[in-house]
Amino acid sequence: MxxxxxxxxxxxxxRPVLRRLAQPASAGFFRAPIxxxxxxxxxxxxxxxxxxxxxxxxxxxxxxxxxxxxxxxxxxxxxxxxxxxxxxxxxxxxxxxxxxxxxxxxxxxxxxxxxxxxxxxxxxxxxxxxxxxxxxxxxxxxxxxxxxxxxxxxxxxxxxxxxxxxxxxxxxxxxxxxxxxxxxxxxxxxxxxxxxxxxxxxxxxxxxxxxxxxxxxxxxxxxxxxxxxxxxxxxxxxxxxxxxxxxxxxxxxxxxxxxxxxxxxxxxxxxxxxxxxxxxxxxxxxxxxxxxxxxxxLGGNAPFIVFDDADLDIAVAGAVISKFRSSGQTCVCANRIFVQEGVYDEFAERLSDKVKEFRVGSGYNTNTTHGPLIHPRAVKKVHDHVEDAREAGAEVLLGGKKMEHLGMNFYEPTILTGMKTEMRLYREETFGPVAALFPFKTEKEVVELANDTDVGLAAYFFSKDYSRIWRVAEALEVGMVGINTGLISDPAAPFGGVKQSGFGREGSKYGIDEYTVVKMMTFGGIGDLQE
Structure with a gap:
């Protein structure tokens, strides 16, 4: 062909170029033929x-x-x-x-x-x-x-x-x-x-x-x-x-x-x-x-929190869009996924079922859902994070390997369970298609874990309890919070972070302020009305 x-x-x-196209590789459960x-x-x-x-x-x-x-x-x-x-x-x-x-x-x-x-x-x-x-x-x-x-x-x-x-x-x-x-x-x-x-x-x-x-x-x-x-x-x-x-x-x-x-x-x-x-x-x-x-x-290390009272269908859908959009290569991608113990196993299973539906391949294929990473350095960082977690006791529930039959920049969409705070992924932004699931017990504990980072760009959490929603949203040390949604980008929304995620806001009514200076003018000698 x-x-x-x-x-x-x-x-x-x-200049026109004729070249023979690559033939489809052997099918895998989330491999799309190129x-x-x-x-x-x-x-x-x-x-x-x-x-x-x-x-x-x-x-x-x-x-x-x-x-x-x-x-x-x-x-x-x-x-x-x-x-x-x-x-x-x-x-x-x-x-x-x-x-x-x-x-x-x-x-x-x-x-x-x-x-x-x-x-x-x-x-x-x-x-x-x-x-x-x-x-x-x-x-x-x-x-x-x-x-x-x-x-x-x-x-x-x-x-x-x-x-x-x-x-x-x-x-x-x-x-x-x-x-x-x-x-x-x-x-x-x-x-x-x-x-x-x-x-x-x-x-x-x-x-x-x-x-x-x-x-x-x-x-x-x-x-x-x-x-x-x-x-x-x-x-x-x-x-x-x-x-x-x-x-x-x-x-x-x-x-x-x-x-x-x-x-x-x-x-x-x-x-x-x-x-x-x-x-x-x-x-x-x-x-x-x-x-x-x-x-x-600047950089992020976004927490994604699933409480045991969350609607798991909504939470899984949020995780798919927040974690795996652009193959995990966005600054607001979920990096650390905290799931309360009561729903941890069920959430992991449901997320795995969704990720198995992914099709990885060339972006021009109509059935492709996820493309490559940007370059080999990105692949190496993702693989290093997965191997570090595996060696420290994490379980690879899904994926965890390079997809070299597709090209040098492809990596399997991956789900890791049994994550711990001493693993590299807890501290470093992966910027790739790896969902790392950390268990937690209490609301107070997970907020402390979420805030345990030098950066603060975005955070996400899922709950039906409106009292909890207010408490957690106000306690998270980030510039943007997604509540029961994994997609927060909007031209009307002020985009930006706190701590070492930077300063200033883009988009929204605040965005134009970043490109202006305020000049004050004082008019004197006005006095009272003339007789």
Missing amino acids: QRLTYLLGPSLRA STHTVPTLKDPTLLKPFPFLDNEFLVPTASQSTFTVADPVSGQTIAQVPDQGVEDVRRAISSASTAFKSFRHTTARERANLLRRWNDLVLENKEDLATIITWENGKPIADARGEVSYAASFLEWFAEEAPRVYGDTIPAGVRANRIITQRQPIGVCGLITPWNFPAAMITRKVGPALAAGCTVVIKAPGETPLTSLALAELAKRAGIPPGVLNIVTTLENTPEVGREMCSNSTVKKISFTGSTPVGKLLMRQSADTLKKLSFE
Whole structure:
């Protein structure tokens, strides 16, 4: 069987490639046969842009002559060679954004809202192509990719509506003749550093409020998945967003120096970063000399609690979506699943029955429910966590092995029982398809276990007792709590954490505040009415 596809090789030009597809592997209880490792032809091939984006132009000359490889995580085959930009390139992008800010900041809120609305419409019109690109470079199933595109567009729509609602205040003055008012103004050029796990939504969740506030941006695209962000840039250009307002730097090997320049460059007034806690700390140190405004969405170690009075059908469904969405590669994925002793065995059995229904394989297969991990390092970390737990006495109820017959980045959806607090998975975020079940006895005990971590992004718990719901929700040391649900993401919801999961909020009415500064103006000498 053969299929004509497009492969972007070192020449950075699309060329047709014929190759024989892999034959299905022997069937396992959650293995989906791979029918293709290739990407279908895009309806609009001009969306595939393996070049940085500066002043509304692609194919810009770069100071660095090196490139990096964007690889299909299913097959490991090269999708594109993309310029690996460096410090001089990011300085050019910052300069472009600074020039554009001088005029863009004076556009009306309604003008900016209309730009975001047109961008939203174009994203939805090109939903299938964007989803195809996401699945190709990220590996997530096409249905999940389509969902991400809709989610990404929702932030453009949300902040199109928020742009005209950046209000100030009038404040009673302590002096009779004075009047105090406040005004929110755009902070300036913003540096945005986004991750690979949601290559569309993490862009729009940051760019949407920045542009709504009147800021301009320089985006450091994720090296693993830059093509999605560049496709979004093409649609932003078509929507009429002016040159220099949105710029994208592409880099992989030069990421440390590019990040350092964004943080230390005094023209950049704000850094927004989604990624690991150690990198967030580094960026914070690098931003100190220029006292930038920062918002960080960092690592998590989310507890997922099932009380013995929970509706187990709802709890299992919540665990499936919270733990296994994107093969466990989200920052709010459940990491430690605490189940009260009275329902522990039944919950484990029900969860196992659901996970056995999974089909793992290429994201373009219509029967695939779960795709690969992003790269071999991710597989190694997942396997190391499973082996550590197994050696310390955990039972592998399901899975627990690499799926090398599918490719180097596949790992079996796994359920571990008999987990203990001394195991690595209790302390470290796995970021993979491993559900680790810890037993507990009391409400007080499980809240202490849930809070026994340096991070605090998200938590989930399931109970029918409304008194317990209030007690536990208020006691959990996290920024977001899901109660009887495993899905908490919504453009209307403030997304962010506490402790070493960072600070600041994205989405919601609070998200735009991260890109503004408050100016106070006092009017004096008003006095009394004239006779």
